[in-house]
Amino acid sequence: MAPEVLPKPQMRGLLARRLRFHMVTGFVLSLGVAALYKVGVADKRKKAYADFYRNYDAMKDFEEMRKAGIFQSVK
Amino acid sequence: MLPKAAWSLVLGKGGRGRRGMHSSEGTARGGGKTPRYTNCYAQRHYPMPEEPFCTELNAEQQALKEKEKGSWTLLTHAEKVALYRLQFNETFAEMNRRSNEWKTVMGYVFFFFGFAALVIWWQRVYMFPPKPITLTDEWKAKQLQRMLDMKVNPVQGLASRWDYEKKQWKK
Numbered sequence: 001m002a003p004e005v006l007p008k009p010q011m012r013g014l015l016a017r018r019l020r021f022h023m024v025t026g027f028v029l030s031l032g033v034a035a036l037y038k039v040g041v042a043d044k045r046k047k048a049y050a051d052f053y054r055n056y057d058a059m060k061d062f063e064e065m066r067k068a069g070i071f072q073s074v075k
Numbered sequence: 076m077l078p079k080a081a082w083s084l085v086l087g088k089g090g091r092g093r094r095g096m097h098s099s100e101g102t103a104r105g106g107g108k109t110p111r112y113t114n115c116y117a118q119r120h121y122p123m124p125e126e127p128f129c130t131e132l133n134a135e136q137q138a139l140k141e142k143e144k145g146s147w148t149l150l151t152h153a154e155k156v157a158l159y160r161l162q163f164n165e166t167f168a169e170m171n172r173r174s175n176e177w178k179t180v181m182g183y184v185f186f187f188f189g190f191a192a193l194v195i196w197w198q199r200v201y202m203f204p205p206k207p208i209t210l211t212d213e214w215k216a217k218q219l220q221r222m223l224d225m226k227v228n229p230v231q232g233l234a235s236r237w238d239y240e241k242k243q244w245k246k
Contacts, residue, residue, distance in 0.1 A: 045231065052230045061226065064239075068224035 117163050119171055128164040136161060 010017075066074055115126040132140065136157075142150065143158055150158070159166075208214055226234040238245045 048231050048235075052235075065224060065226065070221060070224045 115164070117165065117170060122167070124163075127162045129161045132161070 065071065069075070113124075115124050115128050115130075117124050129136070139154060139157060140161075142154070147155075209218075223234055223237050229235055236245050237243075
């Protein structure tokens with residue numbers, strides 16, 4: 001249109017390029033999110049539970065609750 | 076803003092009729108002359124309107140239209156541009172131009188947020204009844220103490236954040 005000639009734009013393979021980009025990106029992002037979740041949430045939670053129950057004394061816990069007066073069956 | 080296709084359905088009965096949908100020029104516009112609403116303006120979601128932009132052509136433009144019926148390689152650049160301008164009111168670049176409308180919209184939105192906040196504040200002061208007993212601060216404090224005594228969620232939740240020796244929240 002204008003006096004200078006613009007470079008010819010990409011005419012073919014547009015959908016294929018878009019699909020490839022989005023599939024690769026989606027795959028990488030999904031794997032990344034899954035890995036982060038496993039480390040940041042799942043493993044952290046498992047560790048928290050393991051640490052809590054390693055030295056857990058149920059009777060001591062019960063005695064504390066009883067002294068606080070929350071039970072109706074024992075005082 | 077109704078989509079173009081819906082408009083052309085709605086207006087389909089007047090003026091052009093269904094058969095007019097595929098004719099490029101409105102030359103045989105028999106009978107009623109409907110005002111041209113939107114069917115001559117191209118939009119981003121409807122880039123090929125039914126009607127050309129200019130329908131009243133002076134002699135020079137008519138001659139150009141006759142020349143267009145021949146081989147297009149004979150048209151000069153200026154003539155091609157003139158033909159484009161006859162058919163379309165704006166180029167793609169012009170029709171897709173940005174605007175500053177979003178600033179106005181956001182301004183109105185925030186203004187009405189503020190207005191609503193003032194209204195709710197007035198309501199809180201002059202209108203609302205007293206809180207239910209379970210929402211008063213004393214009750215909520217006693218409720219929280221009871222939850223800590225019961226050791227609610229001791230692994231990762233509420234009771235895990237409370238230091239039972241020092242009787243305060245963990246840092």
